[in-house]
Amino acid sequence: MTYRLRVTLLAAAAVAVAVVAAAALMYVVVRRQLVDQVDTTMQSTAQVAQELAERALRGPGPFFRFSSSVSGNANIPGQLVTASGTIARADYGPVSPIVTNEVKQVASGDRASFTGDVYVTGTDGHTYHVRVYAVPLGSGQALELWQLMDAVDATLDRLRDILIAVAAGGVALAALLGFLVARAVLAPVKRLTGAVEEVARTRDLSQRIGASGKDELARLARSFDGMLAALEMSLRQQRQLVADASHELRTPLTSLRTNLELLARGQPTDPEERQQLLGDLVAQMERLSTLVADLIDLARDEEMPFPVEDLRLDEIASTAVDEVRMRYPAVAFRSELRPVTIRGVRPRVMRAVTNLLDNAAKWSPAGSAVEVSVAGSEIVVRDHGPGISPEDAAHVFDRFWRAPSARQLPGSGLGLSIVKQVAEAHGGSVTLERPNDGGARFRLKLLSAPH
Numbered sequence: 059m060t061y062r063l064r065v066t067l068l069a070a071a072a073v074a075v076a077v078v079a080a081a082a083l084m085y086v087v088v089r090r091q092l093v094d095q096v097d098t099t100m101q102s103t104a105q106v107a108q109e110l111a112e113r114a115l116r117g118p119g120p121f122f123r124f125s126s127s128v129s130g131n132a133n134i135p136g137q138l139v140t141a142s143g144t145i146a147r148a149d150y151g152p153v154s155p156i157v158t159n160e161v162k163q164v165a166s167g168d169r170a171s172f173t174g175d176v177y178v179t180g181t182d183g184h185t186y187h188v189r190v191y192a193v194p195l196g197s198g199q200a201l202e203l204w205q206l207m208d209a210v211d212a213t214l215d216r217l218r219d220i221l222i223a224v225a226a227g228g229v230a231l232a233a234l235l236g237f238l239v240a241r242a243v244l245a246p247v248k249r250l251t252g253a254v255e256e257v258a259r260t261r262d263l264s265q266r267i268g269a270s271g272k273d274e275l276a277r278l279a280r281s282f283d284g285m286l287a288a289l290e291m292s293l294r295q296q297r298q299l300v301a302d303a304s305h306e307l308r309t310p311l312t313s314l315r316t317n318l319e320l321l322a323r324g325q326p327t328d329p330e331e332r333q334q335l336l337g338d339l340v341a342q343m344e345r346l347s348t349l350v351a352d353l354i355d356l357a358r359d360e361e362m363p364f365p366v367e368d369l370r371l372d373e374i375a376s377t378a379v380d381e382v383r384m385r386y387p388a389v390a391f392r393s394e395l396r397p398v399t400i401r402g403v404r405p406r407v408m409r410a411v412t413n414l415l416d417n418a419a420k421w422s423p424a425g426s427a428v429e430v431s432v433a434g435s436e437i438v439v440r441d442h443g444p445g446i447s448p449e450d451a452a453h454v455f456d457r458f459w460r461a462p463s464a465r466q467l468p469g470s471g472l473g474l475s476i477v478k479q480v481a482e483a484h485g486g487s488v489t490l491e492r493p494n495d496g497g498a499r500f501r502l503k504l505l506s507a508p509h
């Protein structure tokens with residue numbers, strides 16, 4: 059069953075219940091009132107008759123118009139009935155004498171009174187609905203009054219027809235409104251579904267639903283657009299990384315292959331040159347391993363398989379300095395580390411800090427200093443090397459980018475992009491500053507742990 063049909067049926071059912079209940083109640087109340095009116099009239103007539111019973115019974119003449127003579131109401135015919143059912147005196151309308159068992163019981167004193175509906179066939183052959191009221195009168199007799207109910211019944215029948223028509227109209231209107239409302243409400247859902255299906259079918263993440271408005275569905279559409287944009291971005295980045303990586307891997311692989319082919323052909327013959335070539339090969343292999351390791355590090359970014367914890371940035375810096383110092387014994391590290399606690403993933407932050415220190419050491423002339431300071435949730439690494447020109451500064455954080463002058467030195471061009479990625483994944487940032495007195499200064503800002 060479609061959602062639209064369900065809404066339509068629900069609206070119709072809700073209105074049907076309400077309308078039918080109201081109509082039924084109205085019908086019952088009106089009928090009760092009309093019948094009560096008839097009963098009350100007969101009761102007051104009978105009451106007057108009862109009070110004048112003596113005189114009425116002893117007096118001469120027929121009972122004809124008895125009830126109307128005492129009540130002044132000519133429309134209420136009546137008769138006097140004995141316990142055996144004999145009619146003592148009568149005052150007939152169009153209806154034949156009615157003597158039910160209940161009326162006889164009233165006459166014999168077994169019943170206090172009787173009010174009820176009786177259906178009788180009149181002298182004209184018609185079946186009449188008659189309201190009967192009987193009370194004891196005198197000894198062993200009952201005064202029975204009645205009223206024809208055809209006017210009341212006709213009124214009630216008309217009322218019933220009107221109510222049925224109104225209820226049916228109400229239900230139909232509710233169903234129509236439910237249908238229209240459901241259609242209006244579901245139109246954006248339908249569009250959304252269409253767009254989602256289109257994306258699933260074509261796998262084209264560049265599509266957008268482009269909803270306007272402030273309602274819930276517009277919000278849903280916008281979050282869907284947001285999700286598409288994020289997916290598209292991530293997919294594009296991944297494709298770019300794969301493209302860049304395969305390009306970058308090809309160069310060292312080609313040179314490895316050339317050198318290996320040389321060796322395979324038994325060249326060079328000179329043992330010293332041969333030794334040199336083997337040394338080159340090892341260096342190229344190492345470069346390749348670094349590149350692959352960096353690539354894996356870069357690609358792993360989104361996963362974050364390690365826990366986010368409170369980290370002492372100063373301790374990480376001092377561990378990293380110790381490690382880099384071993385690789386670059388000629389560089390003097392000067393650390394000024396204040397105790398700082400940040401939120402982060404230990405191996406990732408460690409990697410970022412090491413990359414900054416490695417670069418600083420790599421570009422430091424022998425004997426010069428690298429200054430490391432930790433304070434206020436950031437670490438600053440400064441060297442006194444050649445520095446970075448303003449044109450290059452725009453690219454240093456790009457993947458695989460290396461300054462032309464850096465091509466001779468080992469490296470993959472991925473170090474700073476890893477630093478940037480780590481910084482952003484941690485809600486921080488990394489910036490390059492160019493001190494007036496030369497060298498480069500990198501500032502890695504992270505989020506401090508809440509106290």
Ligand SMILES: Nc1ncnc2c1ncn2[C@@H]1O[C@H](COP(=O)(O)OP(=O)(O)O)[C@@H](O)[C@H]1O
Binds near residue numbers: 418459460472473498
């Ligand atoms: N401290 C620095 N001093 C001068 N140049 C730097 C420094 N750090 C980075 N660079 C420049 O930025 C480039 C990118 O650095 P990085 O991403 O770490 O790659 P890699 O170190 O593998 O070359 C380097 O090749 C270099 O040209």
Ligand SMILES: [Mg+2]
Binds near residue numbers: 416469471473474
């Ligand atoms: Mg580097």
